[in-house]
Amino acid sequence: MAKRTSIYVEGFGHKNPIPAAARIGNLVASGIIYGLDVSTGKPAATLDEQARFMFHHLKAIIEEAGGTVDDILKLNLWMVDRSKREAVNAEWLKMFPDASSRPARQAMQAELGPGILVQCDFLAVLDA
Numbered sequence: 001m002a003k004r005t006s007i008y009v010e011g012f013g014h015k016n017p018i019p020a021a022a023r024i025g026n027l028v029a030s031g032i033i034y035g036l037d038v039s040t041g042k043p044a045a046t047l048d049e050q051a052r053f054m055f056h057h058l059k060a061i062i063e064e065a066g067g068t069v070d071d072i073l074k075l076n077l078w079m080v081d082r083s084k085r086e087a088v089n090a091e092w093l094k095m096f097p098d099a100s101s102r103p104a105r106q107a108m109q110a111e112l113g114p115g116i117l118v119q120c121d122f123l124a125v126l127d128a
Helices: 047-064 086-095
Strands: 005-007 021-024 027-030 072-079 104-109 118-125
Touching: 021 047, 027 047, 047 072, 047 086, 047 118
Parallel strands: 072 104
Antiparallel strands: 005 021, 021 027, 027 118, 072 118
């Protein structure tokens, strides 16, 4: 049995030969997750839409790995403009409504790929 398991999710993937996430034991680390609109194959047009799709893909990835969003320990976030976090915060609060049980989060400003306004990755610890 492989020590590491690659996680792939139908409808979300990378152009390069890398999985959406990888799991070793009860640890899951994702690759970059962005607001891909699967109907067009491109990043969604607005920041609100990109944030919605990004969190949708995040949920699908952690579930494919055998966990839930409650297993996410840390979320790293990159934005073209960090001052526009309202769109991300709206989706964040939908996914993590309990203030006493949210993952840690770090937001960084960065130049991202064409059309991408926000992206994230996560680290999760699943129940053994």
